[in-house]
Amino acid sequence: MLSCLPTELLFLIVEYVNDQMWLLDLSMVNKQLREICSPAIFETLVVKFTKMGLLNLIKASESPLSRYVRCIRYEAAEILDPMVQYPEIFRSCIYTPDDYVRDWRDTPWRFRSRSISYSMIYAYFCVQARDQQDIIDDGLDTKALSESLPRFIRLHTIELRFMTGLSYPYEWLASQALIDNSFSFSDHFKKLMMSMILAKESGVLIQNFKVSGFYTSFNENKELCKLAEEAFSNIQTIHVLDSPTMLDCFSKLSIPFLRRLELANCWLSISSLETFIQAHAETLRFLHLEEIWLLDSTSEYDHLPWDTGSTDRLLHRLEHIFQLGILSGVTINSRNDGQFEV
Template sequence: MDRQIPGLQGLPMEILHLILAGLHSWQITSLSLVNRRLREVCLPVLFHKVGFSFSEAGLNGLQQLANSPVRWHVRSLTYTVPELIKPDVLTFEIFKSEMLTPESYVEEAKELYGCGYPADECPPYMVIYETLRTICENQQGIMEEHRDIDILSSVLAALPRLIEMELNFCQSIDEPQWVDSYLSRGMTAKEISNIHHLQTLTKALQKRSELRDSLVTIKLSSMELPYYSPRETPRFPGLSGALECLLELFTALRITGSSAPLELLSHTIIKLRQLILGHVTIPFTTLREILQTNRQTIVSLGFYDTRLLKGDALSEIHQLSPKLLPAVLHDFSFDIQKSTDYWTVPYGETGWIVWLGPRYAPQVRGQPPICPKIQGEF
């Protein structure tokens, strides 16, 4: 008697999970609409990671998450934070005399038109001012009422399976495309912005002390530093202090988009157990220094799509790979293997996990030197 082959919804849960692991997010979304059982199977994947932003709409959406059934599936929460516009923009006289003079606006408009840009690429002067003033008023209102801290702390307590927080730094959020070009003219306070957002997350976590044992990983994406001379070590004590306080609440740090956090921490002793790098370019000496400084605590280094800058002018770019590790970890013993963590390494990327051992044992005369043991594919 021929056995009937079960349909997709008749497959065991373990098989369905393996199928989902090989699908893109849009495919999983479509699959979740087939029937109720597949919807239940897809929900933990669809809401494994959710995000919100530092804005009125973003905070309102975050507040709704606290009362939603999907909160039981959230394991990673992304908080996208913009640069704060200087309060000086609220005074029109200061704006037109010190931030964007009518003369500089006319010159910029002429350059855009001369290059063939359409008229809407350079909006009217007063539209620029009113837009920036409105954004600044909204930002100041959120901070003065402490809405970001209060809402974030209450929602963190409502996510029982949360293990990772991400701070995603950007210049602006959901604004017209032309806004960034004017914000980059010195209208934002980059250092003050970063300090505020770091301290906000720290205070929200401290308000909910019971979460501090469950949260494991903090991810910092595209965090940038104020301008400093490339020949100097970045020194921003307020920013470094805020970052150190936040990292005390986590055991793993993920860095993507910018090496700024590592440059701030390269000579600082932190209590992290794991460091993960991805989609980032970092000075060779910076990576060496942070690993050397924290060799007593960091036990593993993960990386994917990571580049190292070398040379006197940092003009040499090398892809970090297993073959390059002996140069980075020349006085460590270590094992390496491919990363199979579906949630840590993005789809299509090849990741590696390096397990760090103690410093090389001293060589005994007459015996070969102790070399690191390297596993995996090269």
């Protein structure tokens, strides 16, 4: 029985287990196992851009469990058009009854074999839009982030995930119901940067920043660049996932302690990567690439992708970057055994 094992061995077992449900079950056995499992169970806190999600963030920051939180994953949703709340506008401009009939006839797979009425679709978007509007009107996201982050004294990683925020089978209506994501995503990014600055001023040392799903650029936004530069003053690792514009944005920032860059699941220009590496040449030493597709800058066609095909082709395109002599280590594509292809 696990509870009979030495405490030191139990800590080792918990440290190497990734199954959250198993840890939860184990923590219910007795008080000792609950105390051993708690740091692993509450290490990552997922925060959704909803009233409930933001209020739970505040509650978590005020609870004894806050001392276990080392990573906050903020799932920033695109903003719904507030007009979806008005039935006449929804019916005439956003998603008409004729659209509904057409979709059922031509693309029934969108409904995931579920019986969903037109009124159910309207009700879903109405509830989501009201929830978001309440957050915006009350400034709840600003309040929750700025008040809570400084309370997580062991926080060292921020994950910012940009997403539609729509659950299935409604996500396919994103293009009709969501407003310009360049505005909503930049607004989310700005508020998080301000909160990270407040956390830093309170002595919280955030060293890792991960971003995914960001497709807009803030290069020309001097205020946002200044905030990001201050928020990143202690950052050592940046992980960019499916966010092709972020590399150019980060190239213009001073990040004095940056040591490692990880890029995954996105198109990449070799010139942009080289610019970033040279911009942070004094400190940047490690680069990891995961499922990267390179843009062929030598093609006569704009944005024609270079089919990497193999790691060898990718290495060939990276030769000039290796010759810069800035990086101490480069890894490419993780393998199941914990090693890398390169």
